[in-house]
Amino acid sequence: MKWSEFFVTGEPLIYAADVAIVLTMVGIVFVLTYFKKWKWIWNEWLTTVDHKKIGVMYIICAVLMLFRGGVDALLMRAQLTAPNMNFLDAQHYNEIFTTHGTIMILFMAMPFIIGLMNIVVPLQIGARDVAFPYLNALSFWLFFFGAMLFNISFVIGGSPDAGWTAYFPLAGNEFSPGVGNNYYAVSLQISGIGTLMTGINFLVTILKMRAPGMTLMRMPMFTWTILITCVLIVFAFPVLTVALALMTFDRLFDTQFFTMANGGMSMLWANLFWIWGHPEVYIVILPAFGIFSEIVSTFAQKRLFGYKAMVYSIVGIAFLSFIVWVHHFFTMGAGPEVNSVFSITTMAVAIPTGVKIFNWLFTLRKGKIRFTTAMLWSLAFIPNFVIGGVTGVMLAMAAADYQYHNSYFLIAHFHYVLIAGVVFACFAGLHYWYPKMFGHMLNERLGKWTFWLFMIGFNVCFFPMYFLGLMGMTRRMYTYSDGLGWTPLNVVATVGAVLMGIGFIVLCYNIYYSARYGERDMTGDPWNGRTLEWATASPPVHYNFPVTPIVDDLDAYWVMKKKQGGFQVKEEELKPIHMPSNSGRPFWISVAFFVAGFGLVFKWFALAIAGALFIVLGLILRSFENDDGYHIGVDEIKRTERAARKGA
Amino acid sequence: MVGADEGGYTVMKRAIWRALSVLPLLFLLSGCVERTAVLNPQGPVARTQYDLIMWSIGFMLLIIVVVFTLFTVVLIRYREKPENADYEPPDEEGNTLLEIVWTAIPVLIVAALAVPTVKATFAFEKPPTDKVKPITIHVTAANWKWIFSYPEENIETVNYVHIPAGVPVRFKLTSVGPMNSFWVPELGGQKYAMDGMETELILQADKPGSYMGRSANFSGEKFTHMEFEVVAQKGDDFKQWVNEVKQTAPKLNENKYAKILEPGLVGRMTFSNTHLEWIDHAKQNSHHVERKSAGNHGNPDHDMAKDSHHHGE
Amino acid sequence: MGTNGHHESFPWKHLIGFVLSLLLTFAALWVALSSGLPLKAVIVVIVLFAMIQASLQLFMFMHVAESDSGKVQTFNMVYSFFIAVVVVAGSVWVMQFVL
Amino acid sequence: MGEAVHRYDETMPLEYRTEENRLNILGFWIFLGAEVVLFATLFATYLVLFQRTGSGPTAQELFQVKDVLIETLLLLTSSFTCGLAIFEMRRGRLAGLLAWLLVTLLLGIGFITFEVREFIHYVHEGATMQTSAFLSSFFVLVGTHGAHVSLGIGWMIFIIIQLLQRGLTVKTARKVFIVSLYWHFLDVVWIFIFTLVYLLGMVV
Numbered sequence A: 001m002k003w004s005e006f007f008v009t010g011e012p013l014i015y016a017a018d019v020a021i022v023l024t025m026v027g028i029v030f031v032l033t034y035f036k037k038w039k040w041i042w043n044e045w046l047t048t049v050d051h052k053k054i055g056v057m058y059i060i061c062a063v064l065m066l067f068r069g070g071v072d073a074l075l076m077r078a079q080l081t082a083p084n085m086n087f088l089d090a091q092h093y094n095e096i097f098t099t100h101g102t103i104m105i106l107f108m109a110m111p112f113i114i115g116l117m118n119i120v121v122p123l124q125i126g127a128r129d130v131a132f133p134y135l136n137a138l139s140f141w142l143f144f145f146g147a148m149l150f151n152i153s154f155v156i157g158g159s160p161d162a163g164w165t166a167y168f169p170l171a172g173n174e175f176s177p178g179v180g181n182n183y184y185a186v187s188l189q190i191s192g193i194g195t196l197m198t199g200i201n202f203l204v205t206i207l208k209m210r211a212p213g214m215t216l217m218r219m220p221m222f223t224w225t226i227l228i229t230c231v232l233i234v235f236a237f238p239v240l241t242v243a244l245a246l247m248t249f250d251r252l253f254d255t256q257f258f259t260m261a262n263g264g265m266s267m268l269w270a271n272l273f274w275i276w277g278h279p280e281v282y283i284v285i286l287p288a289f290g291i292f293s294e295i296v297s298t299f300a301q302k303r304l305f306g307y308k309a310m311v312y313s314i315v316g317i318a319f320l321s322f323i324v325w326v327h328h329f330f331t332m333g334a335g336p337e338v339n340s341v342f343s344i345t346t347m348a349v350a351i352p353t354g355v356k357i358f359n360w361l362f363t364l365r366k367g368k369i370r371f372t373t374a375m376l377w378s379l380a381f382i383p384n385f386v387i388g389g390v391t392g393v394m395l396a397m398a399a400a401d402y403q404y405h406n407s408y409f410l411i412a413h414f415h416y417v418l419i420a421g422v423v424f425a426c427f428a429g430l431h432y433w434y435p436k437m438f439g440h441m442l443n444e445r446l447g448k449w450t451f452w453l454f455m456i457g458f459n460v461c462f463f464p465m466y467f468l469g470l471m472g473m474t475r476r477m478y479t480y481s482d483g484l485g486w487t488p489l490n491v492v493a494t495v496g497a498v499l500m501g502i503g504f505i506v507l508c509y510n511i512y513y514s515a516r517y518g519e520r521d522m523t524g525d526p527w528n529g530r531t532l533e534w535a536t537a538s539p540p541v542h543y544n545f546p547v548t549p550i551v552d553d554l555d556a557y558w559v560m561k562k563k564q565g566g567f568q569v570k571e572e573e574l575k576p577i578h579m580p581s582n583s584g585r586p587f588w589i590s591v592a593f594f595v596a597g598f599g600l601v602f603k604w605f606a607l608a609i610a611g612a613l614f615i616v617l618g619l620i621l622r623s624f625e626n627d628d629g630y631h632i633g634v635d636e637i638k639r640t641e642r643a644a645r646k647g648a
Numbered sequence B: 001m002v003g004a005d006e007g008g009y010t011v012m013k014r015a016i017w018r019a020l021s022v023l024p025l026l027f028l029l030s031g032c033v034e035r036t037a038v039l040n041p042q043g044p045v046a047r048t049q050y051d052l053i054m055w056s057i058g059f060m061l062l063i064i065v066v067v068f069t070l071f072t073v074v075l076i077r078y079r080e081k082p083e084n085a086d087y088e089p090p091d092e093e094g095n096t097l098l099e100i101v102w103t104a105i106p107v108l109i110v111a112a113l114a115v116p117t118v119k120a121t122f123a124f125e126k127p128p129t130d131k132v133k134p135i136t137i138h139v140t141a142a143n144w145k146w147i148f149s150y151p152e153e154n155i156e157t158v159n160y161v162h163i164p165a166g167v168p169v170r171f172k173l174t175s176v177g178p179m180n181s182f183w184v185p186e187l188g189g190q191k192y193a194m195d196g197m198e199t200e201l202i203l204q205a206d207k208p209g210s211y212m213g214r215s216a217n218f219s220g221e222k223f224t225h226m227e228f229e230v231v232a233q234k235g236d237d238f239k240q241w242v243n244e245v246k247q248t249a250p251k252l253n254e255n256k257y258a259k260i261l262e263p264g265l266v267g268r269m270t271f272s273n274t275h276l277e278w279i280d281h282a283k284q285n286s287h288h289v290e291r292k293s294a295g296n297h298g299n300p301d302h303d304m305a306k307d308s309h310h311h312g313e
Numbered sequence C: 001m002g003t004n005g006h007h008e009s010f011p012w013k014h015l016i017g018f019v020l021s022l023l024l025t026f027a028a029l030w031v032a033l034s035s036g037l038p039l040k041a042v043i044v045v046i047v048l049f050a051m052i053q054a055s056l057q058l059f060m061f062m063h064v065a066e067s068d069s070g071k072v073q074t075f076n077m078v079y080s081f082f083i084a085v086v087v088v089a090g091s092v093w094v095m096q097f098v099l
Numbered sequence D: 001m002g003e004a005v006h007r008y009d010e011t012m013p014l015e016y017r018t019e020e021n022r023l024n025i026l027g028f029w030i031f032l033g034a035e036v037v038l039f040a041t042l043f044a045t046y047l048v049l050f051q052r053t054g055s056g057p058t059a060q061e062l063f064q065v066k067d068v069l070i071e072t073l074l075l076l077t078s079s080f081t082c083g084l085a086i087f088e089m090r091r092g093r094l095a096g097l098l099a100w101l102l103v104t105l106l107l108g109i110g111f112i113t114f115e116v117r118e119f120i121h122y123v124h125e126g127a128t129m130q131t132s133a134f135l136s137s138f139f140v141l142v143g144t145h146g147a148h149v150s151l152g153i154g155w156m157i158f159i160i161i162q163l164l165q166r167g168l169t170v171k172t173a174r175k176v177f178i179v180s181l182y183w184h185f186l187d188v189v190w191i192f193i194f195t196l197v198y199l200l201g202m203v204v
């Protein structure tokens, strides 16, 4: 391979990106060196096994990826604003929607959710950390380096361009000879392994590490949704692992799984992709439901209506999510029996989801609703998501889907559920738990600006797309001709996207502004919360709880406040606390994954093998390690607790 | 503490939701409908789909109205106000009767949607009428053009297709290379065209006219340009067109065909024979080839020359 | 907490499991190659044998129901087998129109 | 974590005595659940593709009963001896544990040797991973299982080393138990490979 092929060249946009990336890296190195922060970043962050810090790192990455994916989106909208635009050529447009979709779902929505769950779940169940802190760090770094590998494709070697669904034969060697789809296969594989480990980790954490008295039916709703999400992760991600492995084999070793000759079957890719892909969209929406449940109940100042029904409905949704995948390819011709069955199972999902919607509404009823920013996001979710949901049901009607499939009607559907569901939830959760993470609030005024700009922009952007779809506009078109009547609605959509972009900028400014001037949270409980995370200081000390809280009802902290005025810690009850040690190995193992992955992408097998050997070495070292962590003495706990509670 | 009284937002928000929910109506009432291909059915298949869509939209609007009304009422009545400062929300656990109600009604709605869906899904497998004998047209999608072959008439067109109005047309779909989707929204929904296999889509136009068709499944760089025109003609006009093509159009040969298949865009073309004479891409993937006998794995279409070796016993 | 008779002095459980596994293996072999049953029946029988053998491993050798997480473990395996059936049978069913 | 880690309950087998151990064992079970789905996906792929032989040989032409039966018996027996190892461990007998683990290891190596020979034979027949969809899915399914067994062998060796170094402790007992779960699980997978790949391939 020539250097001129190695580095993507020939486009001002790309040169600008190159320059920006180099400048950012130089900037980071400079700042770290200048402020003598290298040691700090290594000891406090890169080697940490603390679930709260890992969660924060996930969220930082997710926001960066939202920016990257959002810039992709704005570029696409710019290109589609008017007919016959020449802002992007076809090839670039194709790369951009591919990276947009992949990044938004796998490197934005997933880590955002996983970040929040890292921070919140152990606190909500009254645990000191997750079951496997070391593994948790490994999960994060695998995700991180997987995302890195995907992102460098933009400047090194070329981006994937076959859509986030990467259908064969288009994504095969014959029609995508470059390295782009190798990046897709390998980077998703690496971060997917990390996600799978997260799923196992949190399943065990939630099942085994709840505070005494917290039975399953007293678990906070967010924790419930994470539990079920982890079940989905554990049983869905292996399918992706295999699908990507087969893709890698086809692309690197000329096997015949999805090829066009010798019996290969391209539809099998679609089948496997969606067996994972459909549960995947519920993997991101169920935690969102959990976040909304927490926030709605907190700010309606009322316990969640129909808690049990809420639990059963998530279980129902999760169960159904594995038997609906064919709705993504009704038009493949698998026959009316197959289509009918999957059509009905898909529509059935509406039933448990409806149960949830009505229970939220009835939680609000008779409440005393406070319109904080977090609450605004949660409220806006309800009507917007219902629009997305019912149009999903329309898509589920196989015979009608023949008309909607792959049109902008579909694009509108999934942005309505993904943005009004997942992104709203991430923003809601961010505002809600921000004081818990950083010890200060996000500014409410700016928060509301973000909300209105983004929420209105969102509707302006995506509502017209339903009609564009009905007018015959198909997805993944880089341009369209005049005279089809699509122009006005496309203009409107772009205006909406710009509003969302402005909203996002306000959010970023809010983060900066609040860090400097934001109200500090001294109480640890700024919202009059109901669950145990509010019983700790903001931010929580590294061992979370000085003594394990005892739970005797749903909304454990609310009840504690009612009964005993809060979480009472008697100093004589303190015992030494066992904590896991930090480790740099998860970081290095993941670097090795990155190197091995890079080798595979470019078929530099020596490099790939070297990376793989390094990984094996890391695993062996771990096996022989004899590190039982360390203990925090009672005196130290006393000192820390007094300092942390000083403000209260 | 944050978030005292934001009543103003609620009012504003309600206004916005109101505006949003009338938007679709406005749209339907305005002149956009003719432009809205899916909602402008020109054949029995598209009409069945149109009916199905309208039927479902009815239910969806109902659901939206119910949810939005509840939402608005609740937000207005139960927001925190200075007057209700010492109101203490009750600790409700839930209500079984309500749970049953909002489970049962959606079950009924889903059933009401499922029945016509299943009916239509099965119906589309057969021609909409058995009074008229359908005609068959083979459709081959290639990078990035559509090739139409009329095996009975023995003619072939590229990027446009003539059909007789009022006659069911069996489109037999296949592809060379990437998957495409054959979609003529005014005549009916789409189906995939895939390499090495054949799918069937039956459409019919009510009356003469010209309908836009395009690929709905992304197939690479110039996918956007994979448009074609469907020209529906009166039976006689169609026959006349076929005869004209037979007499005037040039013959297609393997070389020329190979040229057409090369990735890229081509204009409209017409030929007085079909490529099916020498290749049917639907039968390309070697697994479709009848195996002659054990030990002879030869495949005439693909010269994946394997030394013919006897395996096993 | 059940320790499944591991305080016994002879590993009866393991031995029985092993012998049964061997029997099932040979039985499946016979059914497939020399029973002369129709193809469908052969498939049903050998898949059934495989499932019995798998549960033997799970319960006799792996003690899936053991320890305070026994229920979770059992549920986990049962559910994973359910998903496995969905994936395998579902894929075959969905794709059979081209098989 | 916390105090519970150090709770010591004499009535339980060694491997369950600490909270940490119980967490690890449950975590591993869940991992096995994920592995079930992973192999299920490979089986689904194989079953969809196994009659799509292209210009290559069919299953019937390729498979040989004898080789497969030997492999099956080796693995089945190794699963049994692995069970005996745990039995010995629970009786607190390190020597018996080591002996049976060693036997298991040897049987496992025997299995892999036969499998590699089988693969080499196929390749000599001209049946490679690139030949047809059937063979791609065959090699990847059976090969993934083989890779798992090889990994298990390596893993077991390291655990035997640790047993020799550290004796039978709460920690090493947990490791032995987990590797035994893994080993039994690979036998479960093989049962289905034997049935759905080899037996089915010989009758269809």
Ligand code: HEA
Residues within 6 Å of the ligand: A165, A281, A282, A284, A285, A327, A328, A329, A346, A347, A349, A350, A351, A353, A354, A355, A357, A385, A386, A388, A389, A390, A392, A393, A394, A395, A396, A397, A401, A404, A405, A406, A410, A413, A414, A417, A418, A421, A422, B063, B067, B105, B106, B107, B109, B110
């Ligand atoms: C968070 C993500 C998310 C969520 C939650 C959903 C939820 C749903 N989705 Fe969506 N979907 C996607 C993300 C999501 N989807 C994506 C990304 C794609 C496209 C991928 C691609 O091709 O690139 C897609 C594509 C997609 C298709 C494929 C269409 C096609 O390709 O042609 C279908 C078809 O059935 C579908 C259906 C549904 C249904 C029925 C739901 C249901 O779960 C919705 C249920 C909710 C409600 C119905 C609202 C509330 C209910 C009530 C108020 C009760 C009363 C209602 C009724 C009785 C109807 N979705």
Ligand code: HEA
Residues within 6 Å of the ligand: A066, A067, A069, A070, A071, A073, A074, A076, A077, A097, A098, A100, A101, A102, A104, A105, A108, A109, A162, A163, A164, A165, A411, A415, A418, A419, A422, A423, A461, A474, A475, A476, A477, A478, A497, A500, A501, A502, A504, A505
């Ligand atoms: C969680 C998932 C998610 C999210 C949040 C979004 C967010 C957005 N998406 Fe996304 N989208 C997908 C998932 C998502 N999308 C998927 C899966 C696909 C399918 C891909 C495929 O076909 O393979 C898709 C496809 C898709 C298309 C169809 C492309 C096509 O088929 O041709 C379009 C078109 O408008 C679009 C638009 C947008 C817009 C405007 C946003 C907005 O919400 C974005 C908001 C904007 C920001 C947050 C920007 C912030 C940045 C700035 C303000 C910086 C400005 C500075 C500079 C420009 C230097 N998306």
Ligand code: CUA
Residues within 6 Å of the ligand: C014, C060, C061, C062, C063, D082, D083, D084, D086, D087, D180
């Ligand atoms: Cu006893 Cu395994």
Ligand SMILES: [Cu+2]
Residues within 6 Å of the ligand: A277, A278, A281, A325, A327, A328
């Ligand atoms: Cu789906």
